Structures are given as C-alpha cells and as structure tokens.
Amino acid sequence: MLDDPAVALTIFTLSIFVGFEVIAKVPPLLHTPLMSGSNAISGITIVGAILSAGHEDRTISTVLGFVAIVFATINVVGGFLVTNRMLEMFQPKKRS
Amino acid sequence: MNTQLIQLAYLVAAVLLILGMRGLSSAKTAPRGNLIASIGMLIAIVATLLMNKVVDYTVVFAGIVVGSGIGVVLARRIEMTAMPQMVALLNGFGGGASALVATAEYLTYDRTGVTPEGVVPYAIVAGLLIGAVTFTGSIIAFAKLQELMRGAAITYPGQNFVNALIALSVLVLAGMVVAGIQGLVPFWALAAVSLLLGVLLVIPIGGADMPVVISLLNSYSGLAACATGFVLGNSGLVISGSLVGASGLILTKIMCDAMNRSITNVLFGAFGAAPEAGGATGDGESQGTAKGYTPEDAAVIFANARSVIIVPGYGMAVAQAQHAVRELGDLLESNGIGVKYAIHPVAGRMPGHMNVLLAEADVPYENLIEMDEINPEFPETDVALIIGANDVVNPQARTEKGSPIYGMPILDADRAQHVFVIKRSMNPGFAGIQNPLFFNDNTMMIFGDAKKVVLSIVEAVRAFN
Incomplete structure (x- = not known):
C-alpha cells in the first residue's frame, strides 16, 4: 500500500496533524510523562526490527535486527513502565 | 497471516x-x-x-x-531526579534501533541484488541519518546529564567550519546511496559521518538548554521510526512515528518560547557567544554584596507570613531536596500559611521536570501552578522561596536589553514582599550572568545545599512555634 509515494505521504502528513492536535492538549504538568510515553511509542520501530531479524536466512542483517529488537524493546518496555510509575505519582492519595 | x-x-x-x-x-x-x-x-x-x-x-x-x-x-x-538521563537514553535506543533496521534492510537489498525503488532509498538514508544522529546525540546528552562529561557548552575554533564540512559530506554520501552506487562504501561512510554528526551537534549545547535538546531528540526518534516505516512499507510505523515526531516538535517549540530563543539560536548559539558569556560573569562586585542570612531568619519571616510561593529549580533536583521541600510546605500549611509552587516551563533539565519531582514527594498537583497563572499573585505574596533556581527568576530578562536572557519570560518572584533564595554559592547561573535579584533590599540569601538548608528551615520553624 505504501508503495505509492503519494499514499505514504498522505498518511504521514495526516498523522503529523493528528499528533499536533492531540499533543497540544497535554498540560505542562505532564510533559515529562508525555516524553517518556511518546518515547515508548517511538519503540514501534520494533516492528521493523522483528521483520529484519525474522528472515529465514541468517545473515549480518539478522544480527543487526537482533540488536535493534533489544534496543527497541528497552524503549517500549522501559518507556511504558517508567511512564506508568510517574503517572501513579500524580494520582491523588491519602496523605499521612 | x-x-x-x-x-x-x-x-x-x-x-x-x-x-x-x-x-x-x-x-x-x-x-x-x-x-x-x-x-x-x-x-x-x-x-x-x-x-x-x-x-x-x-x-x-x-x-x-x-x-x-x-x-x-x-x-x-531509576531515581526520579535522574529522569532526564533516562529519557535521553530511551531516545537513543529508539533512534539506534531505527538506524539498525535501515542498515539491515539496505544490506538485504545489497545481498539479494534487488534495487530499492520509489521512496525506499530516500527512506533508508533518512532512517540511517536521523537514527544515528539520535543515537549518538542522545548518548552525549545522557553523558552530560549524568555528569560523565562536562555539562557546559564545548566549543572549539573552527567549529562552524567542521560542522559545515560534515553536513556537506552527509549530503554527498546520501546522494550517492540514493543514486544506487554499487558497493557498500558510501553507505558505511554515511553511517560513520551520521554518528559523528550526532556527537558534534550536542557537545556545544549547555546544561540549561537540555530541555530543548531532549525534546528535539525525542522528535527525531519518532521521525527515524517513521522513516523505517517507509522503508518497510508499514503504515503502523509511519503513523506512530509521526505521532512522536509531532509531539517532540511541540515540546521543542514550547521550550524555545519559554526561553525566548529560536531553535537555531539554541542549537548553534554557543559557537559565537561562548567567550562573551564567559566574560560577563565578573559583574557581581559592582552591584554590591548579597546578604547572607540563616534559616532562623527565615523562620521569623515565615512566622508572620500568610502566603508563600515556592520556586523550585535545577538546584532542588541536584540536591534531591523535593521531599524536604514538601515537608516544609506541609509544616507551613499546618501553621495556616497558603503554600503554592511556581513552575517555570524550563526549570530543570527536561520539560515537566519539577512537576515530576514534586509529585514524587506527594505535593498535590493542584498546587503546582504554571508561570502565567502564578505571576499576578507574586505582588500579594508575603514570601517567595527560591530553591536552586536562578535564570528563570532573573529580572534582567525584563529590563536589560543587552542581556543574553533579555525577553525571556520569567517568574516575578522579585515582586513578592520578601524573597528567600537558597543557593549553593554566588556562582552565576547557566547563562553566565549575574542576577540582580540577589542584591535587592527585600532579598535574603541562604547559602548551602538545598536539602540541608530546607531541613534546617523546617527545624527553625518548628523551634520558633
């Protein structure tokens, strides 16, 4: 589907606009969780890493793909967990 | 499937x-x-x-x-105070992963002898370039924040020339890869130069500009993922990547606005300005001497106060003073004093840094007030307590046309009835300029480590009751 550059560019441009609209509503209070959360999302590149590492023939690309999976997983898992840890702190709780 | x-x-x-x-x-x-x-x-x-x-x-x-x-x-x-480093590191991993995917795909094309078509060669180059710059740039940002290397701007003669040379070779090598020139030499050369570019772009950026750099690298990590989406023809990657790209760009803009500087000025400003900023540090003597006070003096003032605004800065993070600050806030509140926290957008080393630290210390977020909202309240406030902040409360930004921070929106802490400043020493802040606030008649300086000073103020207030 993305073979057509015009389609690809359309998706890209519209996504950027959606991104601007959604992110502009995030209050400064939550800017740090926003960064770590969006960081986790940029770990979506794990999808590409899986495709590179999962080829049937093992080559140098498999090795690069493996390292890429490790990096991207750190990003995804570390990003979502640390974001959750921070957001929990913003929840109202009974203070002693 | x-x-x-x-x-x-x-x-x-x-x-x-x-x-x-x-x-x-x-x-x-x-x-x-x-x-x-x-x-x-x-x-x-x-x-x-x-x-x-x-x-x-x-x-x-x-x-x-x-x-x-x-x-x-x-x-x-990870400690909450180390969150900027953590985010820098995660940015780096994301960018690195994307660069590796772009490389793996290019090598597969090369091995199978298939020529990439359409947007693919451009996307491979973009993924490699942006990913590699994000990777090494983030590592340098991490090293600076973790204090593994000097946090200040690193400049050297001919920096502009070297960077222009690198940028030119990126363009040439990228052109060669896109044109499909045989052999892997241009590709690996492009990888090497891109990695180098990431290092060179971040070393001239000083500590207080880190919020901008981290936001920008955040954006890059998304754009790199986006590029690999084009390489693989994968819409999921393109959509998510551009979402992150947009998010990082918005934060970058917010940070730049909060410093009244353009992104070019933040990224390349250090090259020309470094010696100038260094020379301006000696002004301290000419403005008189700042008066040193004790925590007991603070207790006396607090005993008569009805309202207090606490202004936290990077110094609070360094001293890990957020829990002590909360303790002081609670104590003052139990004495019937209204306590609020004024948060400048670029206080600390990343967007929202102060909010996270204070939330960790269980300060309710309703009490964390943004700059525009809290500024009108300062003149009616009895005490502004500034903890480890400097440039974000420097009144020079309002008046001194020649000052490097002129025009930067600041917290109007100087307009409070009394101002306490907890600071390690009289060293000027990041911008390398002296802060006239410290010499005002209504300003009282308490020198020392933020955590220790705040804890001794807590003791003094208790003793005074």
Missing part, C-alpha cells in the same frame, strides 16, 4: 496509541491512557510476529527477552 488482517491490526494499534496519548490531557485519565497505548503497541508487535515474512522466532524472542529485562530494571530502579 493474511496481509489485510495485519494491516487492520496496525490500524487498531494506531488508533489505540492516539487514544492513549489523548488520555495524557489530564492527570486523572493519564494512567489509563498509558495502558491503552501499551495495548496498542502489543497488538502491533503480535501482528508483526504473525506475518509470513517472520519465520525465525528464536532470534526475535531472544531479543525481546533481553530488551524487556533491561527495560524493566531501568524503569524500576
């Missing part, structure tokens, strides 16, 4: 990621948003695992297990 089903799964994933990000618009809905986004991510990963192209699961699962282990440990162990 059916290609169309997989595309639909990506669509569902993308929608969940967008809904998740939208959850971040309020603290109440944010944890659920984060959960929704992570479910979206899980769907994208599972869908990819089910693709026919993926046959070798051993390597894939090994990578996921290793990465998850490291990710869990990092996320659990």
